Amino acid sequence: MDILLQLIANGALLGGVFALISIGLTLIFGIVRVVNFAHGEFLMVGLYATWIMASQLGLHPYVAALPLAVVFFFLGALMQRAIIQPLMNADPHIQIFATVGIGTALANGALMLFSADLRSVDLPWARQATDLWGIASVSRGNLVAFFVSFAATGALIAFLNRTHLGRAIRAVAQNRYAAPLMGIDVNRIYAITFGIGTGCVGLAAAVLAPLYPAFPTVGSFFVLTAFVVVVLGGMGSLEGAVIGALIIGLVESLAGYYIAPDLKEVVYFAIFLGILIVRPAGLFGVRGNE
Amino acid sequence: MLRLENLRAGYGPVTVLQDVSLEVNAGEVVTIVGGNGAGKTTTLRAICGLIKPTGGRITVDGKDTARLSPPGIVDLGITMVPEGRQLFPFMTVRENLMLGAYKPAARARIEERMEEVLTLFPRVRERLTQLAGSLSGGEQQMVAIARGMMANPKLLMFDEPSLGLAPLIVKQVFGIVDRVVASGTTVLIVEQNIVHTLQIATRGYVLENGKVVMSDTGPALLKDPHVKRAYLGV
Ligand SMILES: Nc1ncnc2c1ncn2[C@@H]1O[C@H](COP(=O)(O)OP(=O)(O)OP(=O)(O)O)[C@@H](O)[C@H]1O
Numbered sequence A: 001m002d003i004l005l006q007l008i009a010n011g012a013l014l015g016g017v018f019a020l021i022s023i024g025l026t027l028i029f030g031i032v033r034v035v036n037f038a039h040g041e042f043l044m045v046g047l048y049a050t051w052i053m054a055s056q057l058g059l060h061p062y063v064a065a066l067p068l069a070v071v072f073f074f075l076g077a078l079m080q081r082a083i084i085q086p087l088m089n090a091d092p093h094i095q096i097f098a099t100v101g102i103g104t105a106l107a108n109g110a111l112m113l114f115s116a117d118l119r120s121v122d123l124p125w126a127r128q129a130t131d132l133w134g135i136a137s138v139s140r141g142n143l144v145a146f147f148v149s150f151a152a153t154g155a156l157i158a159f160l161n162r163t164h165l166g167r168a169i170r171a172v173a174q175n176r177y178a179a180p181l182m183g184i185d186v187n188r189i190y191a192i193t194f195g196i197g198t199g200c201v202g203l204a205a206a207v208l209a210p211l212y213p214a215f216p217t218v219g220s221f222f223v224l225t226a227f228v229v230v231v232l233g234g235m236g237s238l239e240g241a242v243i244g245a246l247i248i249g250l251v252e253s254l255a256g257y258y259i260a261p262d263l264k265e266v267v268y269f270a271i272f273l274g275i276l277i278v279r280p281a282g283l284f285g286v287r288g289n290e
Numbered sequence B: 001m002l003r004l005e006n007l008r009a010g011y012g013p014v015t016v017l018q019d020v021s022l023e024v025n026a027g028e029v030v031t032i033v034g035g036n037g038a039g040k041t042t043t044l045r046a047i048c049g050l051i052k053p054t055g056g057r058i059t060v061d062g063k064d065t066a067r068l069s070p071p072g073i074v075d076l077g078i079t080m081v082p083e084g085r086q087l088f089p090f091m092t093v094r095e096n097l098m099l100g101a102y103k104p105a106a107r108a109r110i111e112e113r114m115e116e117v118l119t120l121f122p123r124v125r126e127r128l129t130q131l132a133g134s135l136s137g138g139e140q141q142m143v144a145i146a147r148g149m150m151a152n153p154k155l156l157m158f159d160e161p162s163l164g165l166a167p168l169i170v171k172q173v174f175g176i177v178d179r180v181v182a183s184g185t186t187v188l189i190v191e192q193n194i195v196h197t198l199q200i201a202t203r204g205y206v207l208e209n210g211k212v213v214m215s216d217t218g219p220a221l222l223k224d225p226h227v228k229r230a231y232l233g234v
């Protein structure tokens, strides 16, 4: 087997994982224009929730994905209504303090409840390798995450483009002033969007639980990459986020092997800066729609 | 249909509208005339519920609108074509029109309504698949008006539809306003170009420093010495 093909397969699958984690953040940023710094901690909570459902109730993590996404939808909508909404017209700094505060509280809460130990969902099936047409060998769980990532993004894009509610959500992002004149309840759209974005994190957590253990700071492990993906993709473009995630995944995989494992972040930040110098609005961003 | 009684409103601590009373009856074309900063846009925004009155009342068919949000006021059949068009720039013209009929009542017959509106404004039909942000100023204004009509409003309010357009295009936009009026829609219009609007207006109000100082039929206001001096420069 050619090592290059194997590395590309690994990179693409890693990109799928990054995409899955980033779509919710992208949606919330693109529509509500709030950077949710608690995003990584939501993922952490989801990983613990999946672990509890699997170890206590014997629920298969992929089965847990649906209820988790629904519960996270309501949690996200509630958080928007209770905490973000009153701050919508406040200084952006205040919003940052609020979401960072929520994230920190969640991480410390997890530390108190579960200690710093790693909690893994026991699903050996997901860690087994499967052969891809003899050119690469990848873990099944990773393959599932990859497909779920594309399916979720595709479904979200179709929802935004083809339904009345989806159109209203985009309308709010494009012209906050005109949307209420159409009869759109802007605050309700914000709550729904925050809910959908958070629901995506719930889905991601359940799908990733068989691959990544839960621990209190697992959120910060992923969230930096998710922010890079959001900016690279064009601040709010879902298609852009997926492409950005794939680029980061591939760079990480290839640079980790050909350059040095320790330098892979340096390489992808270099590429990140390079792309932003050439295209300041990101890969798929539209100038003026930032 | 619409009544404003001794309306006071403004932005935060600033009171812009001191005392505005006016009414619009079904089938009328009513215009508000006033200089820059007189409070015309503020009046329309208060009617839409975008700002809350601090005194007086706004009623629609006798119903007080004080507690209603902007979407609730759209439900009462009042739609505004805002100043500066305010389209959704990264959506197609068709999507913009569909958003005009967002409320369930309008959405129920969105296809028929789209056909009616496009028959009224054939120029808009040619642009359906284009992004709204890529249209010329005049075309954008036509789309903004067509989008307002999609709600099938009882009362359509216009805020400066000719603002920033070349004279030839202004003519076309007025042609469109005339068509809206001819279609039987009740209209409340604010327009700098008062000659045309006063000609078509059944009644007009003159607003100065947040107060209604005069009201009469459109043609009568056009002949009034004060209006001539202050707003027509003759
Ligand atoms: N968002 C706002 N915040 C504070 N003051 C405002 C705001 N919008 C308008 N004003 C003030 O309210 C007053 C009336 O403004 P308004 O826009 O209603 O005038 P107008 O009659 O529509 O004028 P124009 O012909 O220039 O459009 C002005 O003095 C303006 O500075």
Ligand SMILES: [Mg+2]
Residues within 6 Å of the ligand: B040, B041, B042, B083, B159, B160
């Ligand atoms: Mg104005």
